Structure formats: C-alpha cells, structure tokens
Amino acid sequence: MLAEIDILNRQEFIDKIISTVEYHSKNNLKASFSIQGEWGCGKSWILDRVFENLYDIQDEQIASGRYCVFRYNAWKYDYYDEPLVSLLISLKEQLDSENSIILKTPEAQKNYQAVKLMIKEKLLDTLDVIQKNPLFSIIDSQTFHIPSLFCFGSSVKKEFEKYKDKVKKEIRQYDPHYDLNQLMNSMIKGLNKISSEKTVVVIVDELDRCLPEHAIKVLERMHHISQNVNNIQFIYGIDKTQIENNVARIFVSENNYEKGKYERIKQYLSKFITFGLKVPKAEYTDEIEKKYPSLFNSFDNINTCSFDVIEKVRIIADIVNPRVFDQIVQKIIISNGILNQNNNKLDNSILIFELFYAITLETNFDWPNTHVSYKRERNKLELESTTITYSPTIGVFNRLIEENPVAINQLRYDPNRVPLYTSFENNKAKSILSSSIPFYYEGLKDHDLFWFDNNDVLPEINKNLSYLKLFTEYYKSLDM
Numbered sequence: 500m501l502a503e504i505d506i507l508n509r510q511e512f513i514d515k516i517i518s519t520v521e522y523h524s525k526n527n528l529k530a531s532f533s534i535q536g537e538w539g540c541g542k543s544w545i546l547d548r549v550f551e552n553l554y555d556i557q558d559e560q561i562a563s564g565r566y567c568v569f570r571y572n573a574w575k576y577d578y579y580d581e582p583l584v585s586l587l588i589s590l591k592e593q594l595d596s597e598n599s600i601i602l603k604t605p606e607a608q609k610n611y612q613a614v615k616l617m618i619k620e621k622l623l624d625t626l627d628v629i630q631k632n633p634l635f636s637i638i639d640s641q642t643f644h645i646p647s648l649f650c651f652g653s654s655v656k657k658e659f660e661k662y663k664d665k666v667k668k669e670i671r672q673y674d675p676h677y678d679l680n681q682l683m684n685s686m687i688k689g690l691n692k693i694s695s696e697k698t699v700v701v702i703v704d705e706l707d708r709c710l711p712e713h714a715i716k717v718l719e720r721m722h723h724i725s726q727n728v729n730n731i732q733f734i735y736g737i738d739k740t741q742i743e744n745n746v747a748r749i750f751v752s753e754n755n756y757e758k759g760k761y762e763r764i765k766q767y768l769s770k771f772i773t774f775g776l777k778v779p780k781a782e783y784t785d786e787i788e789k790k791y792p793s794l795f796n797s798f799d800n801i802n803t804c805s806f807d808v809i810e811k812v813r814i815i816a817d818i819v820n821p822r823v824f825d826q827i828v829q830k831i832i833i834s835n836g837i838l839n840q841n842n843n844k845l846d847n848s849i850l851i852f853e854l855f856y857a858i859t860l861e862t863n864f865d866w867p868n869t870h871v872s873y874k875r876e877r878n879k880l881e882l883e884s885t886t887i888t889y890s891p892t893i894g895v896f897n898r899l900i901e902e903n904p905v906a907i908n909q910l911r912y913d914p915n916r917v918p919l920y921t922s923f924e925n926n927k928a929k930s931i932l933s934s935s936i937p938f939y940y941e942g943l944k945d946h947d948l949f950w951f952d953n954n955d956v957l958p959e960i961n962k963n964l965s966y967l968k969l970f971t972e973y974y975k976s977l978d979m
Contacts, residue, residue, distance in 0.1 A: 503548075504790045505784070505786060506783055506786045506787045506789075506790045507541055507781045507782060507783060507784070507821060508781075508782040508783075508784050509544075509545055509548075509779070512545065512776075512778065512779055513545060513548050513549060513552065516534065516545070516549050516734070516776060517549065517552050517553065519532065519776070520549075520553065520566075520698075520700060520732060520734070523698075523732055524565060524566070524730070524732070527729075527730060529725055529730070529731060529732065530732040530733070530773065531721070531722075531725055531732070531733040531735070531771060531772055531773050532732075532733075532734060532735070532772060532773055532774050532775060532776065533734070533735040533737050533739070533772045533774075533775040533776070534734065534735070534736045534775070534776055534778060535737060535738070535739045535775040535776065535777045535778065536736075536738065536777065536778030537738055537820060538707070538738055538741075538820070538822070539820035539821060539823055540778050540820050540822075541778065541781070541820075541821045541822070542704070542736040542737075542778060543704055543736060545778065546570075546704055546734070549702065549734070550702055553566045553568045553700060554566070554568060565697060565698055566698050566699075566700050567693050567694075567697040567699050567700070568699075568700045568701075569589070569590055569593055569699075569700070569701050569702065570589070570702050570704065571586055571589050571590075571701055571702065571703050571704070572589070572704050572705050573585075573703055573704070573706045573708075573709050573713070573714065573717045574704075574705035574706075574708040574709050575589075575705065576588065576589060577710065577713050582713070582716055582717045582721075583682050583683060583686065583720050586686075586720070587682075587686060683723060683724075686724065687724060687727045687728055690724065690728045690731065691728050691729060694728055694729050694730035694731055695729070697730075698730050698732065699728065699730065699731040699732070700731075700732045700733075700734065701721070701731070701732070701733050702734045702736070703717070703721065703733060703734065703735045703736070704735075704736040705736070706718075706735055706736070706737050707737050707738040707741040707742055707745075711744075711746075711748045711749050712749060714742065714745050715745060715746065715749055718768075718771040718772075719771075721733055722770060722771045735772060737772075737775075739775065742768065743761070743764050743765075743768070746764045746768060747760070747764055750764075750767065781816075781817070781820070781821050783812070783813040783816050783817070787809060787812060787813070788809060791828050791832075793832045794828055794831060794832055795808070795850070797835055797839060797842070797844065797845055797850075798844065798845050798847050798849065798850040799844045799845075799846070800846070801844060801845065801846040801847070802846050802848075802929055802956065802959040802960065803846055803847060803848040803929055803930050803931060803932050803935050804922045804929045804930070804931045804932070805924070806847070806931075806932045808847050811851045811899060811932070812850075812851070812854060814895055814898050814899060815851070815854045815855055815858055815895055815899075816854075817895070818862065818891050818892060818895055819858060819862070823861055827854070827857040827858065827861065830857065830974060830977045831853050831854065831857060831974070833977065834853075834970055834973050834974045834977065835970070837973060838966070838969055838970060838973060845963075845966065846959075846963055847932070848932050848935040848936065848939070848963065849963050849966060849970075851932065851936065852935075852936060852939045852940075852967060853967070853970055855895065855896065855936075856967075856970075856971055856974070857974060858892060859892055860975070862890075862891070862892050864890070864892045865884060865886055866944075868884055868885045868886045869882060869883065869884045869885070869893070870882075870883060870885075870946075871883075871937040871940055871941055871948065873917040878903065878905050878907065879903050879905060880900055880904055880905060880917070881897055882896040882897055882937075882940070896936070896940075899932075899933065900933040900936050900937055901933070902931070902932075902933040903920075903933070904919050904920055904931065904933040904934040904936075904937060905917060905918065905919065906918035906919060906920050906952040913950070915948075916947065916948055916950050917948060917950075918949070918950055918951065918952045919934035919937070919938060919949050919950070919951050919952065920933075920934045920952065921934070921951045921952050921953035921955075928951075928953045928955035928956040929956060930951060930956045930959075930960050935960055935963070937949060938951075938960060938964070939963070939967055942961075942964040942967075943964070943968060943971060
C-alpha cells in the first residue's frame with residue numbers, strides 16, 4: 500500500500516513510541532502521553548503505523564496478542580456534545596468492522612475472530628446504557644432529534660418515532676448528570692473487564708482540530724476513564740501550541756496576561772498528559788519516488804545533464820511541512836496531466852522548477868522584488884530580494900544552483916548578459932540543471948539576462964521555458 504511507504508524516515512520514532520507502550524504494559528502501568536507536532540507534520544500517519552504495529556505484536560500467552568487497540572478521531576465525532584457517547588460509538592464501529600483493524604497474517608485473523616466476541620460481550624453493558632438512555636446528549640430544550648447512529652436497527656428507530664411525544668415529556672424528568680454517570684460507570688466496567696486480560700490502548704487523534712470547549716471536554720472524559728481503568732494507555736496526537744491556546748481561551752481572561760499564565764496552563768494540561776514525544780523533523784528518503792510515481796513518471800533526463808533528482812526534490816520539500824508538500828505534489832500531477840495529455844516525456848529540470856515555483860506560492864514569496872544576480876567577484880549566481888535580506892525560499896533556490904552555473908571562458912562578451920554552462924552527453928549539447936534553473940526563473944519574467952556558451956541547447960531549453968509559462972498560469976488557477 501502506498502500509504503504505508505515511509506518517505507519521511509519515521510520508523511525509528513515509531514519504534515520509540517512502541518517501546519514506550521510496551522514498557523508501561525509489561526510493568527502494568529497506566530500512561531497518558533502525546534505525540535506532539537505542528538499541523539501537517541504527519542502525526543496521523545505515525546499513529547496509523549503505531550496502531551498497525553501494536554496489532555502485529557503477538558504474545559504466546561495471549562491468543563490474540565497483548566493489546567486491545569482503539570482509534571478515536573475526536574474531530575470526526577465532535578458533533579456529539581458528549582464525548583463519552585462518541586467514544587462508545589467509535590469503539591462499536593471498530594469492533595463491527597473487519598476493515599478497521601489491520602490483520603496481516605491468517606493466524607492474526609483467526610485469533611482476532613476468537614477474541615472479537617469476547618470484547619463485544621464485555622462492552623454489552625455499556626451499549627445497553629446507550630440504548631436505554633441516549634437522550635441526554637441528543638435532546639435540547641428546543642428540539643428532539645435521534646441521529647441514525649443511535650438507532651440500533653430500523654425497528655428501534657420506528658419505535659422512537661412512534662412514541663416521540665411521550666418521550667419528550669419524559670425527558671424533562673431526567674437528570675442528565677445521572678445518565679452521564681451511569682454511562683461512565685458502565686464504560687469503566689466494560690473496559691476493566693478487557694484490561695484484566697489485555698492492555699487497552701486508546702489512540703486519540705485530531706484533538707487540536709476540535710473547538711476549544713470540545714477538545715477540553717474530551718481530555719476530561721479520557722482522564723476520568725484513565726483514573727478508573729487498570730492497564731490502560733492513552734496516546735494523543737496533538738499540536739501542543741494549539742491545545743495550550745484552547746486552554747487559554749477557556750480559562751484565561753483576555754485581559755489576564757500576568758506572569759505565570761503559561762505555567763498554569765502547563766500544570767492544567769499535565770493532569771491529562773504526563774509527557775510528550777515530539778515528532779522529529781521530516782527527512783525525505785529515496786522512497787519518495789515510490790510514493791508519487793505519477794509525479795516522476797512523466798519526467799526523464801531529456802535535455803539537461805544528469806543530476807540527482809531526489810536530492811533536489813528533498814532540498815525543495817524541506818521548506819514546508821509534509822501535508823503541504825503532499826498537496827503541492829497532487830496539484831502538480833493534475834497540472835501536468837492537463838497540459839501534457841499526450842504523455843510526452845519532459846525534462847527533469849522542469850519538474851524541479853515546478854516544485855520550486857509551487858513552494859514559492861505556498862510561502863508567499865515576493866516574486867516581483869527578487870532577481871537572479873551575477874556576482875562577478877565570486878563568479879557565481881545568487882537569488883536576491885530588494886525588500887528582504889534572506890528568506891528560506893531564497894536559500895533553497897541558491898542551494899539548487901550552488902554548483903557554479905557561470906561559464907569561465909566566455910565565447911562572447913555582453914556586459915548586460917551572463918553566459919551559463921553547457922555540457923555534452925553523447926556529443927549532444929545539454930544544459931546543466933544549475934544553469935537551466937536561473938534561466939527559467941528570469942525567463943518567466945521575460946528577462947533576457949542569460950545565454951548559454953553553446954547555442955545548440957537553446958531551442959530545447961526555450962521549449963521547456965514555454966511549457967513552464969503554461970504550467971505556472973495553470974497551477975495558479977488551482978490555488979485556493
């Protein structure tokens with residue numbers, strides 16, 4: 500599966516998480532810890548791999564393995580006012596769905612079938628509470644509504660509809676806190692039955708996407724469960740800054756920014772999350788070519804000299820987070836698919852420049868106030884800005900052309916134009932990558948600043964430039 504390809508060299512970090520879980524499990528210790536990283540850094544992908552790995556870990560003393568692992572997407576179910584209800588529904592969906600649990604071997608599948616019934620039976624009490632008293636979370640003072648997920652069978656739904664008016668009167672006599680307490684106790688009872696034989700691991704993802712009030716409520720409910728269930732672990736995928744901001748918005752007055760505020764926020768969150776493991780900085784591997792075959796298949800070494808394409812891609816990708824890079828790749832694939840419907844092979848230099856151009860749009864790069872300048876004293880080219888001294892995007896460009904693309908022995912002299920290197924492969928003139936990139940950059944602005952020390956290469960390189968002009972216009976039209 501392409502989704503499983505580790506293009507960011509994250510296996511060592513995944514192993515670290517697994518080791519943390521196993522340490523607490525073997526020592527019968529509870530744990531609540533977080534996987535911390537900014538939006539788009541790949542937390543969900545990492546948690547998916549942790550989920551799979553924990554199911555792959557088998558223990559000879561326990562037929563189906565040492566762990567009972569659940570995924571809980573807090574954002575997916577945030578339309579339920581009460582997180583306990585959405586957690587229970589999430590658990591039931593996972594137990595009912597064969598596809599929701601990754602089973603890689605026939606033995607694992609057989610073992611899972613044997614334990615599945617046991618787990619469901621141990622959660623029956625909890626399910627009974629929901630079916631008998633679902634109303635506290637779905638009825639407000641104005642309306643009456645029963646979502647389909649609460650109707651465990653069409654006959655139950657019909658009965659609810661039939662006696663709707665009667666139930667509306669009865670709900671006024673309910674104490675919602677009593678119902679919530681019953682649900683909590685029943686869930687704790689069911690989880691304790693499971694945790695007496697297996698370590699329960701609950702992976703909570705997308706918490707920082709929720710509204711602040713709901714995110715805090717999820718943390719509080721999970722905390723109550725963790726305090727009353729033995730042999731259970733919670734793993735939270737969070738953007739720490741966002742969660743801290745949620746706490747501040749709820750508990751700290753806008754006018755109350757006195758010293759010690761952040762320390763109190765930290766102390767509050769420490770009740771729910773004991774420690775955190777920070778997602779390491781992305782380091783793209785050669786596997787990136789396998790992850791995006793549709794991106795690379797359209798390109799080859801046509802009219803620039805050979806260079807390490809993956810190395811250049813890694814230089815460019817490093818400037819944005821993995822999710823943004825993935826979005827860029829998808830838009831580039833679409834753009835080339837539309838503009839190159841005959842599937843003609845394009846030069847690798849076009850791919851590198853497309854990626855760089857896309858990055859400039861994502862980073863709000865100041866194209867009008869930048870230009871490639873020839874430093875005669877150092878005999879090299881550099882991208883410069885007339886408004887700022889440095890930006891990461893400028894740094895990336897200069898790394899792409901760090902191999903000197905300026906010809907030392909000029910065939911002719913023009914004080915207003917700079918010669919670029921041309922090389923030869925099989926007696927055919929070719930532009931080197933570090934020469935074509937600045938040529939494209941200024942060419943998109945219709946600036947005739949550079950020429951090649953062998954004119955044979957110009958027709959093909961100008962053809963590439965014409966394609967890039969079409970590409971940049973189309974790619975901008977896809978921008979949000």
